[in-house]
Amino acid sequence: MRTFLSRHHADPTANTIAQALGWFSIGLGALEILAPRKMARTFGMPRSRGVLAGYGVREIASGVGLLWAKDRRPWIWSRVGGDALDVATLAAGMGPSNPRRGTTGLAMAMVLGVAALDIFCAARLSAAPGRAAPVRDYSARSGWPRGAAAARGSARDFATPRDMRAPPGLRHLNGGEQPG
Amino acid sequence: MRALCYHGKQDIRCDTVPDPRIEDPRDAIIKVTSCAICGSDLHLYDGFMPGMENGDIMGHEFMGEVMEVGRDNTRLKVGDRVVVPFTIICGECEQCRRGNYSVCERSNRNASVAAKVFGHATAGLFGYTHLTGGYPGGQAEYVRVPYADASAVKVPSTLTDEQVLFLGDIFPTGWQAAVACDIEPSDTVAIWGCGPVGQFAIRAAIMLGAKQVVAIDNVPERLVMAKAAGATVIDFDQESVVERLNELTGGKGPEKCIDAVGLESHATRSVDALYDRAKQAVMMETDRPHVLREIMYVCRPAGTISVPGVYGGLVDKIPFGAFMNKGLTMRTGQTHVNRWTDDLLRRIEEGQIDPSFVITHRASLEEGPALYKTFRDKQDGCVKVVLRP
Numbered sequence: 091m092r093t094f095l096s097r098h099h100a101d102p103t104a105n106t107i108a109q110a111l112g113w114f115s116i117g118l119g120a121l122e123i124l125a126p127r128k129m130a131r132t133f134g135m136p137r138s139r140g141v142l143a144g145y146g147v148r149e150i151a152s153g154v155g156l157l158w159a160k161d162r163r164p165w166i167w168s169r170v171g172g173d174a175l176d177v178a179t180l181a182a183g184m185g186p187s188n189p190r191r192g193t194t195g196l197a198m199a200m201v202l203g204v205a206a207l208d209i210f211c212a213a214r215l216s217a218a219p220g221r222a223a224p225v226r227d228y229s230a231r232s233g234w235p236r237g238a239a240a241a242r243g244s245a246r247d248f249a250t251p252r253d254m255r256a257p258p259g260l261r262h263l264n265g266g267e268q269p270g
Numbered sequence: 271m272r273a274l275c276y277h278g279k280q281d282i283r284c285d286t287v288p289d290p291r292i293e294d295p296r297d298a299i300i301k302v303t304s305c306a307i308c309g310s311d312l313h314l315y316d317g318f319m320p321g322m323e324n325g326d327i328m329g330h331e332f333m334g335e336v337m338e339v340g341r342d343n344t345r346l347k348v349g350d351r352v353v354v355p356f357t358i359i360c361g362e363c364e365q366c367r368r369g370n371y372s373v374c375e376r377s378n379r380n381a382s383v384a385a386k387v388f389g390h391a392t393a394g395l396f397g398y399t400h401l402t403g404g405y406p407g408g409q410a411e412y413v414r415v416p417y418a419d420a421s422a423v424k425v426p427s428t429l430t431d432e433q434v435l436f437l438g439d440i441f442p443t444g445w446q447a448a449v450a451c452d453i454e455p456s457d458t459v460a461i462w463g464c465g466p467v468g469q470f471a472i473r474a475a476i477m478l479g480a481k482q483v484v485a486i487d488n489v490p491e492r493l494v495m496a497k498a499a500g501a502t503v504i505d506f507d508q509e510s511v512v513e514r515l516n517e518l519t520g521g522k523g524p525e526k527c528i529d530a531v532g533l534e535s536h537a538t539r540s541v542d543a544l545y546d547r548a549k550q551a552v553m554m555e556t557d558r559p560h561v562l563r564e565i566m567y568v569c570r571p572a573g574t575i576s577v578p579g580v581y582g583g584l585v586d587k588i589p590f591g592a593f594m595n596k597g598l599t600m601r602t603g604q605t606h607v608n609r610w611t612d613d614l615l616r617r618i619e620e621g622q623i624d625p626s627f628v629i630t631h632r633a634s635l636e637e638g639p640a641l642y643k644t645f646r647d648k649q650d651g652c653v654k655v656v657l658r659p
């Protein structure tokens with residue numbers, strides 16, 4: 091058995107943010123996959139719909155990773171990398187030829203805001219082993235004043251009430267009394 | 271008086287509220303000397319249980335000194351030291367006479383509302399929604415105890431508050447969970463959740479003579495506390511629960527399984543846990559039953575499942591085919607506290623167990639709101655909080 095005496099991702103704030111970002115990622119990814127044409131038009135970049143659909147897949151992968159993985163760090167850093175791609179894509183669409191560059195600029199501001207949150211979260215999670223609270227030692231908290239050996243079976247005098255007895259089949263399985 | 275009051279999701283405040291008074295001849299007024307935050311209080315704190323109202327006094331695990339008794343209450347007298355079970359019981363109805371105290375037919379004063387939700391009403395509970403009567407709870411300086419002549423448990427002065435406080439809920443709850451498994455000397459008992467109820471279920475299973483007790487959680491302190499009692503532990507973040515349980519039982523699975531987690535399962539790395547989170551977020555499911563699913567899957571055929579963990583509403587994707595085809599038995603319900611208290615009090619007095627092992631945090635009532643968060647987030651090694659009003 092592996093050790094359980096260490097605490098994983100002990101920074102609850104970072105974990106809460108990571109979880110929220112995971113759901114956000116899945117939601118945004120679903121939108122990009124389901125409506126890439128509409129989104130591309132909104133940003134005045136109609137030829138980018140294939141790229142947006144691809145980014146949708148990336149977002150969903152990051153989201154599922156953030157929600158599922160035991161170690162969330164690679165997945166939050168994957169979001170930071172994705173943010174860089176988003177910024178580059180939007181920057182390419184902010185030229186004077188884009189009649190909707192105002193909307194694109196707004197999207198850029200939102201991406202930068204989320205990127206800042208991603209970087210904050212990634213930094214916190216990456217620092218988690220260092221900031222993990224020490225595990226309190228409860229190894230003396232047995233609850234047995236007379237010791238573990240005396241405790242084992244100390245209540246065998248207890249008669250299970252009739253309404254809480256196990257079905258006879260189970261007793262047979264255990265080598266006890268035969269079913270009636 | 272001062273009391274911890276509910277003001278919405280994750281908003282508990284220490285308020286000044288009117289003192290309670292005798293309303294019925296069987297009542298008693300208790301001056302609370304110790305009370306605790308229970309894991310099931312966290313379901314209220316997180317907004318998972320319907321029926322809470324602004325200003326409701328929290329808490330259902332408390333004890334204290336009798337300050338006043340109603341004229342028909344001949345069993346208690348002023349000055350008695352009592353533990354108050356969280357289930358309010360009349361002691362006279364058909365269910366109480368059968369020992370099914372948690373489904374007392376008379377104590378829920380909002381029975382018609384409860385019946386609409388559950389089909390039939392269950393017992394009144396202290397500080398636990400208006401579905402169970404809307405009774406003010408015990409995280410307060412004083413409490414009115416209805417039917418106090420039937421429910422309050424007198425405790426001797428030779429034992430400390432910390433030794434007997436948990437007779438009101440988590441000790442008998444863990445005990446009943448194990449008793450409902452009808453443990454035999456050859457049994458492996460697997461217990462999901464090493465919170466306070468899980469800790470007592472572990473100890474009850476050991477006392478009742480199980481061959482092997484396996485405890486499952488992912489919080490290091492709680493696993494250490496489980497191991498201290500003599501349990502084999504599984505950290506579900508580190509290894510597969512199903513594989514490990516099969517390994518520990520020669521591939522057959524545990525005969526007896528206890529769900530001491532309930533509706534807020536925090537499984538990681540499982541598809542069904544993500545599914546539950548998503549459905550809960552869009553209000554298509556109230557409870558997250560990952561543990562129940564895992565138990566039904568891993569339990570040995572003809573085995574028994576005991577569910578002390580609280581569920582509040584609707585669950586989805588329950589593998590009922592496994593449950594039916596394996597011929598499993600399930601026992602559940604709120605705890606019939608008064609059915610067990612005399613016996614458990616005797617065991618504490620004899621030194622078989624000292625329930626105070628579980629207390630990790632002691633504080634004043636005013637510090638209660640902050641400790642709700644600490645307990646909910648499992649921070650600072652928090653397993654059990656005791657407050658002294």
